[in-house]
Amino acid sequence: MATVCFGAFMGQLDASIVTLAYRPLRSEFGASLAAVQWVSLSYLLVLAALLIPVGRLADAHGRKLVYLYGFVVFSAASAACGLAPSLGALIAFRAIQGVGAAMLQANSIALVLASAPRDRMRTALGVQAAAQAIGLALGPTVGGLLVSTLGWRWVFGINVPVGVVAVVAGVYLLPRSRSLTPARVWDRSGVALLAAATTAGLLGVSAASGLGLPGWAPTVLLVLAAACVAAFLLRERRAAAPLLDPTLFGDRTVSAGLVGALCGYLVLFGPLVLVPIVLTDAGSSELQAGLVLTALPAGFALAVTLGERMLPSSWSDRGRATLGAALGLVVVAALIAAPLTAPWLLPLLGTLGVALGLFTPANNSLVMRAVPSHAAGTGGGLLNMTRSLGTALGVAAVTLALHLRPGGAHLFDGPRTALVVLGAAALVALISARLLPSAGQHPVA
Template identity: 55%
Template structure:
């Protein structure tokens, strides 16, 4: 039996072309999108499912919230730092190969997380898990971009984005059920059977990489600058959020973060093979699109952490009810991401769709800031916010990826996912800081964050408007 299991593992990791039946199927590219969406679902599920376990982790390990949040931040920090590097690696070595090995590592690390004896070990295992998640996520957009027909790309990316949204929203509800019934360790055990199923799907349904980038090297110094800058920034915010560090340490970390980010920008401008392609970033659609990805996921993930904290502590709501209240956010996202092609005029370019989505999300945030904390108001405004972000995200991704050459699509997809992860990490950190600053831990702890999110979206609207004067539209984006 052991030899049979080992043989199965080797076969799964030995990357070959798809079986003829899958390759010649009329639904060939849809099967690729479905398979990749499973990975997108799992990556975001694992980001959001952990937040519901924070109180249990605080009790079991006797640690404050500012320390427990690093179970999430360590995961997000590693994915942020490695996303572009891993995407670049997949351009060189093959996306299917990197994707399958990433799922294998993610699944094994999930099992290790469920067995962690203390908080330090759990954070370490989460770092390993994040490496696997980076190998999965960095390839998701690229695999969809290469597989889908150009005229169907926006819809395909919408389906993949809907998988991410579903993972984000199911996480709190599923986490609440698992924590309440079988304990927090099962929020990691649940990844194991799904991971095995996803590996089997990927082995049989994903195509190998036909065109690969050549002659390139990894920008390890750039990765170090990026990781150090992000870690210092998140560490500084955590220090002001209750992490057991002296006050001056937080200020030092924030200053160090600014210096490290400056060094990263300088390094990328001089590097022969930069981590963040300066050639790609010269395209306004790519540059502003990456800013949009960061802003969109900060706005999306903030409520997923903030609403449970505010409601559980203020109203005594149980985790199950809070998870259900967050459902409209994901439902709205999924509906807008998948139905926009059928509802909106086909002549609308991606830039206009981004503008409409950002404006709708801006209205939802403004309404939320004035809303009374009642279930009906939350359902309405979170649903509207989901619609806006679901309209914005796939159009934003299409705007970026249509400007990236196919042989560098892994790098482009990695850049999108890197900024998403950074936006998600900022959402976690800012929510924790807001919660810490409000000593009463009431619903009013929501309000200080909402103006920040409004300003982010306002800046995003201006950025997209400025991008209108940039690069001429591609065939897939008429009228840009």
């Protein structure tokens, strides 16, 4: 568990630390916000496209092997990001970093399940979520400190020593897979269509956010994304070895839980982009913005760590997920109405983190209980892919709102519009939580 938490910590530290470098990246490379967001999106797109294929590879060839190579790729790419000579090179290195992250994240949940008894699954997933939350919590503060002192390149370099320690620990402490699922025909077409759909969709949103592409580009890209989604779904129904197992989506718990995971991470990562931009535009330093932003993942860490004590043990996962989603919706509504200044943001972001920290482990536990044990790697990859897409949508939606509705005196300026989008996602998460069945009702094949 401790070794797996290295990967969870590393991935989330990187996810939250990068947003503090947006302003210096724009200054150094003379780029727009729509261009700089691809430092995050290139990483997330590769991650989302590869999580399920890598989960399949891990099921077939061993989760420990794939996990350790993931640390090596991630750490080497992090070092390359810190030395990138241009924004284009940085985006390319971040895509390679996403390959390593996919190798880590596709296996993390399956490795947790191999280490924890079934009746302690929620607690084990909570420990892993706590490691993620610590990485998230440290990211804004550490990122703000590094950007304000040593420069943005150290935002990426900090991953290297963590990766070295994790590789050494993993060699000695990670368990080998006890059972392997024989490799089937590789669904290359499914992977290509999924990657094309996500890339075209986010490129279309980015083009509408001021990326500098021709005026017709957003429409063409979004139509292409829709066509790729349709082709992907058709392919998965007919493929001998589909990338996404259609039987998993026949379970209401899996489908509702995945929708909830996507919306939960959209709500979590949207403010990680929005708050630094709002505060630095108002005159705060990156360090000050990072300190305020830390309240969100710190609240998340508190809830996932102490969630078992914060609520009665008799509460079901469905009840915990519902409470977390409802509280998150109330907090986002309060953010829409409140002044976006540090005294208001600190308590509201902290409470939002607590809400998401209650929702996430319970939602994930229900999803993984519904996945057969022989497909744990694939199921974990599917869950993480959905969360990665939610993260990417959070980045893209905030950037689009800020571009279409720049700051001003009107009621729904860019930041308020972005918060309305986050509120809609929180509402969908609440609806999905209510669709989940009560805990403990799913037999495991």
